[in-house]
Structure formats: structure tokens, C-alpha cells
Amino acid sequence: MSGSSDTPIPKRPLYEESSQFKHWRFSRSKLDELRSALNERSIQIVRENLEEEEKARASTSTDTNEVDNPIKPAALAVDTQYLSTEDESLLVSFYISSIPKTCAGFGLPEVVEATAISYLKRFYLWNTCMDYHPRKVMPACLFLACKTENCLIPIDPFISRFSKLKSEEILELEFVVARSLKFEFTTWGAHKSLKGFALDLQTLPNTTLSTINNVIQSAQPLIQLSRQTDLELTYAPSQIALAALHQIDPVLTERYLSFKREPPSSVEPGVEADGKGKQKKPLPVGTEALLQIFEEIKAVFSEQAKKVLSIERSKEIDRRLRTCANPELIKGTALYAKRKQEEEAQEAEKRQKKAERAQASKASDEAIFGGDLRTIPPADSAPSESAFLDGPCSDTGNQWGMTVFRSDQLCGS
Template sequence: MAISNGASASGSAEATPAPATAQAGSAGESPYHESSQFRHWRYSRARLAALRAELNEKSKEVTKRNMAAEKEAQLSLGHAFTDPPPPTTYLSVDEELLLVRFYCKQASDICRQGFGLSEQVETTAISYMKRFYLKNSVMEWHPKSIMPTCIFLASKTCNHPVPIDVFVSKLKGFKPSDVLDLEFLVAQSLSFEFWVRGADKALRGWSLELQDQARPPIDAIQRALPAALDRLQWSRYTDAEFVYAPSQVALACFRIANAELVDGFLEFRYAAAQATDGAGLPYGTSLEDLLRLTKEIEAVIRDAGSGAFDIKKIKEIDKRLKSCANPEKTPGSALYIKRRAEAEAKAAEAKADKAAKVAAAREADELTFGGALGGSRVPDDLFAPAPKAE
């Protein structure tokens, strides 16, 4: 099983690490390293923090500008309008991230309990949400609105489609248009890269790998697997998939479940490789580096807790979000209605222009080639018998 990261997991400041260099005895680059996920959705921790800080500041500026436009629109309609909230009301990066992770947990519950969707759909939907909010701010698009579209899109890209009428029937207060109208926005934010490689398959691969030794502790492996799967669920609410390879996350989950089991196997595997001439390093890196990286991921997963959230804090953030959300993206606001009317007027104008061009082209054809031939019509079948006279 190839586990090479291709580059330092957290040391590089580049968004996309350099490809891995296959070492003697290693499995070389895996299909993961050739994927869009590795090429376009891998970051260092520093780069992730910088992306989110930049997005947060940009969203604050746009929201502040649109709040002023909302005030003008409300006053033009003769409505009262309170002044925009002070800067301290806007959400911080950590508060945005907390709200996103809370709705990732809701997405997981909906996939499992609401629809009974596969683990692949659940993993993909959560990844879609986290990727979406690397390109968009919570203050512009509320996670409660984006989450159903991510699930619906994931069900299709994972070949487990749910009819839209059935889908929205299990979501309180949602109409088909609430989901479908945001589908292109989500797909565009994902750069139309829908493939997601989660760590679930890698985890089951490790369960087989751990059996590849002289006297495999089958009972210990079987007992550790459910606990490792549970830790894998926690990892989905973290940034682990953006920083580490799926095989690395999976190994860390197994080690949290049973460190003695994993350490014993790795010592056996590296000792066997050392005793074999030309075998090279089993996983493309030294045992010390592999354990250091694994412990680093374990800390990330443990910090996520068990998926429990401070609901009181979530509600407080959500309440503040209502007062500092971008009115241009908030249905019912004067600015939203104004922008929609402008878009509809523009679309109607474009449609009228197109119709005028078609009519002008038809008229030009008639001037050049003459009009219709006396209302006569060429029969659909030239070889059909002539109709009988009445």
C-alpha cells in the first residue's frame, strides 16, 4: 500500500504539493496522486488559513457595500431601514468554519438517517461542502441552503440518485427549486471536479494489510476496525483530507483505535524489509517519519472531538449571521428582489433581441429568395399516393 504523501504534509506553502518520487521498493505513485483531488484540493495548513482569511475579509467588504445598497433600495420603497451592523458583528474565520462543520455533521445525519445513502455519498457530500466554502463565504451563502444541494449532487455523482420530489419531501421547508437553483453554483465552485477519494477504502485496505504477517492478530484487528471507522467519521469534520493522503488518514484512525496493534505491525514490516537485500522502504518513507506523520494526523482528529457541538454557540453565531448576511444573496431582501428583477429584465431584453434578429434574418431571406410558394406545402413523404379528390 503506497502511503507516500508526495511532499511534506504541512511544511510546504504551496497549494499543490510536488508529485511523489517513487523510491526503491515502494509502490510508487497511486491513482490518488494522479487525481484532481491531489492536484487541486491539497494545501498546506498555512495556505488553508490564508485562503480563509482572505475570503473572510473580501466577504466583509462585499457585504458592507451591499448593506448600503440595501438601505437605498429599502428607502426608495418607503420602508424603514436600520443602519448596517458594526464590524464586530461580522463572523470571524473560526466562527465561519465552526458553522460549516456543524452543517457537515447535519449532512452526515441526513445521509444516514434520512435517506440511508451509502458511505460514499456521505463522504462526497461533506467534501463538496468543505470545498465550496474554500471558494465562498458563509456570510454570502448560508450552509443550511448549500447542504441539501451538496447531498443531492453527491447522490448523482456517486450513482445513487434520489428523485428531487422524494428528496425535498424529507427536508422541512424546502422546494425543488431551492435545491436545483444552487446546483450550478455548487458545481462551479467545485470547478466541476466531482470525484472524491475518501479514506474509507484505505481503512479497509489497512485491515487487510495488518493481516499480512506471520501470526496476524485477527481478533485484535476485527475489534479495532469499528473503532477506527468511528474515528474516520470524526476526521470528515476536519481539514485532514486537504492536507494528508487518504491512506495516511486511515492509518492514523487505526492507530487511534489500537496503537499497539499498528506499531507492532509496522515494526514487523520494516524489520522484514531491512532483512531483505534491495527491499527498500516499505511505504516510501522511514518508520520514524511515518510514525511522526501519523501522530500529527491523530492530533487533528482528536481535536475534532466526537462530532459534538456547542449548540448554544452555534445558535449565537447563526443569529449574528442573519444580521450580517449579504442582502444580495438573501431571498426577500429589497436588494435581492431588485437584482432578480434586473436579471429578469436583462434576460427578457436578450430574448427580444434574439427574436428581432431571427425576424430580420427571415425577412432578408424572403427578399432574396421570395416568400412561401402560395401557401402550398411540400408533402412529408414524396412517394406517398396523391390524396383522393372528394
């Protein structure tokens, strides 16, 4: 065998084995492409369903007065203003920003907050606000995150924090959310990576614990800020955490990278070497590319920090959403009732076909193996003792289809 075959194969990082790495990481251009295509497809479907809703209203007398968000008559007009990808992004961001306050009200830990936000972002990669309003989806994501992070809250006290919502709505949406997540509930957040670096930095020589604590505490707001962005859908959690550390203390972060990538040396990157003037040790190979990633992430930090979430803008989008929501998914609309009737008819047809197949299978089995043993006549219809003594071939003795012999015949007497 060659010497190369004895070289151990390096293990892949645990994160690269996760569903988040495999299924929930995209380039920025891919994210824009996904959302644009989803928005266009949703507008087409909603436009068709609004036309069908108008026809269904004309042919039925469905009452929509009891619906909390019914399709308005104006929505059936040709000039309906549908939501753009930017509108949807702003509306989802508004509800993302409300999750930390809601978690604080429940006394939930940071991990639940981060997981709920991740679920909400992932949900709207495959669904639009015109199909499912984030006002209802956000509580469903939070309720599911409480379960997956083992911080259970009963549905009744949970739903009491959300006005105009019923527990049935959250429980119904919970499965819709889980299905959209592909039942992949584990999330890898940058807050976990930051805690890991807080421990690992303690192995760095010539670094005090107070320095590490100050850097970690200063980086925490940047991690919270990152949740309001798409960073977790583009970069690894460790990259986001290191970028936050680099923005707070670039010298410490680069020393740490050098320490992890090369054996310890008396000369550290960015530190003058004793007796050699201004000579400095170069950063390890690959660090420049990593620093470039840090700059990209830090640029997103700066951009997000400048954004001001407009409540009035969010309300305006919400008002327009009332006229362009998908009537197929809103209880109380004529189209919703029609779809339910169609689903019930299909389910009834499936049950009927299943029963027919079961009956046909039973008949086929009986033709081969005979009838069910449970169909044997009850004990009160069994032949009397005299029937067996009447003779080997008498009518009474043979009513069970078998030959009966008397004991004296068997003995030959």
C-alpha cells in the same frame, strides 16, 4: 542507447491523478489564508450591498414580510457585527455534525455521508456563510452526494426531512454547489482506504484475521472523527487511515509498513532477533517521515475529540447572521429584486442583439445566394399550359423569367 533509458518510469499512484489531489489539497497555512481573505472580501461586499439595500428600499416598495430570512432593518446600521472566520467555521462544523444523523434517517451508506461532508467543506472554501446559509447548503450537498454516489432519493421525500425548506431552493442551490466544486464530484475518503488496508493486512505474516478485524473496528471511530476536521484537505486518505491504525496498534502498523517496503525477513521491526540479544531491525528508509505525519494527524484526532460543539454558540452566530447576510442573494429583499430586474434586462438585450445578428446574417446570405427557396409562389399561381404555347418570347410565356420554345420550333418545322 544508454542503460538508463531502459529503466521503466514508475507509475504515479492513481490518487495523484485525481482532481482531489490536484485541486483540493492545501497546507494548514494556505487554508487559513484562503478563509481569511474570503471572509474579508465577503464583509466588504456585504457592507456595500447593505448600503445599497437601504437605498433600494427607499426607492421601492418591496415587501419582505414573506421572506423566511429577510434582512432586518438593524442590519443597515453602521455597527453591524459581521461573522469572523472562527464564527463561520463553528457554524459549518455544526451542520457537518448533523449530516451523519440525517444520513442515518434516510438509511444512506457511509460513502454518501463522507461525500456530502467533503462537498460542504469544499463549498465554503470559495463561499462564506454570509452569502449562503449552511442551513440550506447542507441539504443541497447531501442531495447532490446522493446522486453522485448512485443513491438517488426523489426530491419530495428528501425535502420532507427539512423543515422550512422548499424543493425549489435545494434545486437552485444544487447548481451553485456543483459550480463551486468546479464540477469535480469524485471524492477519495479515508474510509475507503481503511477498507483497502483491512484486505491488505491479511497478507502480513503471523497476523490473525481476528486481530485485523479488531484493529479495523477500533479505527473506524477515528475515521468518522476525521470528517469533522480539515484533515482531508491537507493529507492523503491513506495517510489518515494509517494514522488511525497506528494510534490503535502501532506495532502492527509498523510491521505492515516494513513488510510493504522491504522483502520479508525473519526479523521484523520492533521484534527481538533470535540469538542476538536486544538487536532490532531498523525501519525502512522514509518510514520515519511517515511516522511524523502520523503524529501530526493523531494530534488533530486528540484535539477534535476534546472539542464540545456548543449549540447555544451556534444559535448566537445564526442570530447575528440574520443581520449580516448578503441581501443580494436573499429572495424578497429590494436589492435582490433590483438585481433580478437588471439580469432580465441584460438577458433581453442579449436576445435582441442575437436576433439582430441573425437577421443581418440572413440578409447577407440572400444578397450572395439569393432568397430562400421556400419563398417560391404556391402552385396555384403557376402559369397555365397555354402560356407555354403562346410563343417563345411572349409576355405570358416569359413571366417566369425564362425563354419558352414550342416543340415545332425545336424540331425546325
